[in-house]
Amino acid sequence: MIPESELPDDLPLLAAVEAAYPDELTRACEALARSLPVLIECEKGLVGFFYAALRTRLRRRQIRCNYIDGRAPQEPGQMPMALVPTMIAQLREAVRGGTHDEDDARRVMVLPHLDLLTTSSGSLTSEAREVVALLYENPNILWLGFRDPSFNLPKVIANLFQHRIGIIGVARERLAHLVTQRDARKLGRGGLDIYKLYKRVSGVHAVRLRQLLGSLEGEDYPDDPSPVWAQIRQATLEGDLSVPELSLDDDIGGYAEVKSKIKDDILEIIARKEALEDPKQIALIEGLIPRGMIFWGPPGTGKTLFAKAIASSLGAAVQIVNGPELKSRWVGESEENLRRIFIQARQSAPSLIVFDELDSFAAQRGTYTGSGVEHSMVNQLLTEMDGFRSNEMVFVIGTTNFVESLDAALLRPGRFEFQLHIPYPKADDREAILKIYDQRLGLHMSEAALTHAVRQTGHPIEGSDAHTGRWSGDHIQALCRALARQRLRSARTDETTITDVERALTANLDLPTLTPAEELVVATHECGHAIVALHTEHSPAIDRISIRGDLTGALGFVRYADPAHKYVVTHDQLVDSITTLFGGREAELELLDQLTIGSAHDLERATVLAKALIETFGMRLDPDAGHDARDAQVALEVRDFGGGHQELSERTLESLDASIRSLLDRERTRARQIIREHRDELVALRDLLLEKKVIDAKTLSEQVPDAKHPPETPALE
Incomplete structure (x- = not known):
């Protein structure tokens, strides 16, 4: 804090400029004294005062200035000339007609509006082309130019100036010299907090700062100086800039x-x-x-x-x-x-x-x-x-x-x-985001609806793959806006239910329409996957089974809950995934006594997993171990065979192929055994799916009491 008594009583604008920029003024004066052209980059409001302070220093060194600003005396009744043509005429006279006196060698030609000689894009105007020639015509002339940083300056003109000085704002160590005792009294008690003031005015040049501080309103030594500080901040915002009002904790959910x-x-x-x-x-x-x-x-x-x-x-x-x-x-x-x-x-x-x-x-x-x-x-x-x-x-x-x-x-x-790194929102993040929009949009979501929305937004967006179709905060906002539009159309004031959430999730999906015969096949296939997943120890819990289809072209799907451990995948989990993939195919054979082409993708994925297990992950099957000794069939490999088949012998390739085939045959047999053992369960689940079209985790746990299911799973209403 700087005591009020140490601040000046009064400060004229020219004195303020002298106090704010002593280093810049000295550098400009020294450069001109060494006959170096100088370019000053500063705002227009500072140009006249900075030049006046610099001119005083130059006069002490017997250096005179010729100020070419486009103003010229006029005869009575004479039409005034435009600024740029007048400036060019003055420049032409200075270059070609005014350099014969001996003392002209110590004269500085000042161009206070150098930037006006160019267009807004930085290319030269037709008049400015003549200016370029004039600036370079007489090498004995010493130039002092001013440009506003907001305007472009072509390089052909900027290159003329060997010494450049940029002025933006006021340095913090000079700020105390620009505040009067009267200003300090408006900012509160206890003296001047220079750091607090600098934070708000560091980009304001000295002239504008004095004008701003001189315009402060209110009583001296206010108990609450915040309105004065707010006035200062508002006055320092350039153009259409503004300070956003957004709370990190209250307006952004989760994360x-x-x-x-x-x-x-x-x-x-x-x-x-x-x-x-x-x-x-x-x-x-x-x-x-x-x-x-x-x-x-x-x-x-x-x-x-x-x-x-x-x-x-x-x-x-x-x-x-x-x-x-x-x-x-x-x-x-x-x-x-x-x-x-x-x-x-x-x-x-x-x-x-x-x-x-x-x-x-x-x-x-x-x-x-x-x-x-x-x-x-x-x-x-x-x-x-x-x-x-x-x-x-x-x-x-x-x-x-x-x-x-x-x-x-x-x-x-x-x-x-x-x-x-700002990733896709996790479950806790999605819940927090949903609660914010629930409050803003007046959705009145029930606990069950909120839990359902959190779970459904954890899966890939319908119609997109898992890598590009994840739910982001923007998607969650769109979902809540869709819910708000639904409620507005129906003039609803009651709670938002799971059914409302489900309708908003599927409102824009162009889902396939199946015939009853097609629904029977799809339901049988998807329930086959589900039954095998329910009876394999290392398969994830099921979140939903559907025969409504999605935009990827699948006529139905089984969606699994997020696993508890996402980053470590075991051999048994991969093997159970292969078994589950065969579930749909084996269910079709068991209940319909026929196969459809819908299992082709399952077979492809199962083969990819089997090859990865054996060729990439070093978990090669022992062909002689038999189908029952599962734990004894994992033989660790010491190399990765993936992608290097051209280097392998035929014997090795045959051995790898035999291991892959043996693994696939074994897990297909295992899937068939599970389907046959739980045939009644499969039929009951299929009939329920044909009736409801969608089975959620809670309904599934009621149908199959021993089923694994995610905690706190609400039922569809």
């Missing part, structure tokens, strides 16, 4: 591990820094805060949502930028787009930039198949991230589905060093 990592590695470290007063400790912690973060994972899992929640926790303005939209066909414009985004972020600090689909332009260099602009965009991104002041509250988050494709230079410490 406890992800939230914990965000809090531990980012939010709590920043909070600890803001509670300190020792500059050395603050500087130490600022060096530990990750400025760049990668959020990676499958689509729809809330990567951008987590980024917004971080911005909300920090009170930071957020820019969400779509990676492909940054790329341009014009040379240099893609890099300029990136540069402009970072400038706006720094001017609105604290701020957070979110690059959606970062891999679209920041993939590993040398792997591009596009226009090649990506290479220079990666370089520009690295340059911008390396250019932050260490105490600036500017953060960059890149989201991607393919973190492995990102350029390695982005992932080194100091850049995108914090990497966070």
Whole structure:
């Protein structure tokens, strides 16, 4: 805290600029004294005051300036000329007609609106083409140019300036010189909290800062200064930027591990820094805060949502930028787009930039198949991230589905060093997400309906394979919106039931329509799988049996519950999977005395598993052990035979083929034995399935008392 008595009573704008930028003014003056052209990059509102302060220093060195700003005296009744033509005329006169005096060698030509000589895309206007020639025509002229960072500047003009100075905001160590005693009284008691103020105004230049602080309203020494701080924050937001209002805990369901990592590695470290007063400790912690973060994972899992929640926790303005939209066909414009985004972020600090689909332009260099602009965009991104002041509250988050494709230079410490995986939601996460939307949309889901929705969203989405069709947070939101529309159409105010959830899950599926004869075959086949799974020790519990079909083309299916152990698969589990696959085929033979082509896929999967067991997993069957000695038939191999058949002898190949055939024959025989032993059970289950079309886990456990079933399984209503 800085005592109020140590702050100035009054501070004119020119004095504020002198106090804020002494280093920049000195560097510019020294460069011009050495006859080096200087380019100052700063906002338009700062140009006049910075030039005035610099001119005072130059006069002390006997260096005069010619200010070419497009203003010219006019005769009475004369039509005013446009700014750019007037500026070009003044420039032409300065270059060709005003350099004959001896003291002109110490004269600086000042271009306060250098950026106006170009178009918004950075290409030269017809007038500016003449300007380029004029700028390079007289090598004895010393140039001082100003450009607003928001405007492009063609390289042919920028290259004229050997010395460049960029000014964004005010350095923290200079901020105390820009606050008056009157300003401090508006911000609360106890003096000036320089760190709290810097967090909100680090990107505001000195002139604008003085104007902002001078406009503060309210009483002196307020008991609650939060409205004044809110006024400051609102005034520092650039353009259409805003601070999102999103709670990490209340508005995002589940994902406890992800939230914990965000809090531990980012939010709590920043909070600890803001509670300190020792500059050395603050500087130490600022060096530990990750400025760049990668959020990676499958689509729809809330990567951008987590980024917004971080911005909300920090009170930071957020820019969400779509990676492909940054790329341009014009040379240099893609890099300029990136540069402009970072400038706006720094001017609105604290701020957070979110690059959606970062891999679209920041993939590993040398792997591009596009226009090649990506290479220079990666370089520009690295340059911008390396250019932050260490105490600036500017953060960059890149989201991607393919973190492995990102350029390695982005992932080194100091850049995108914090990497966070956001996976598909687990059961607890899905339940929390459903509860949030249940409350927001007024669904009034019953406990049974909620449990059913959690379980059903744990399976692949109907019509998609297990790798691309998992339920994400976006899918769960869509399900809840479908439920809300159902309730709105029916003007319902009662509870949402399992039947409602089931209707929403299947509303958009184009399911096949089976004849009674086809239903009999499909029901027999699926119940054959189910009976074998129920009577093999290492098969997972059954969650549902259906003959409604799905979009993959299957006329029916048996869906299994998530296994308790997902990451360790045993020999017995694989063998029981093979046995279960033969269940549908053997049920058709037993009850219908015929086979259909529907078992072809089962046979293919069983063969793949058998080959993997023997050729890849080193669990080769001993052909001489017989069908009853199962434990004695696992012979460990010392090599992987998969994919290397061209190197094997015929004898080895015959031995492997014999083992695969023996394993398949044995498990088919085992499946037939189970089907025959539980024939009555199979018939009863098939008849129930023909009646209900869908059997859930609870109904199955009632039909087959000894069946394995998931805990807390609600029945369909």
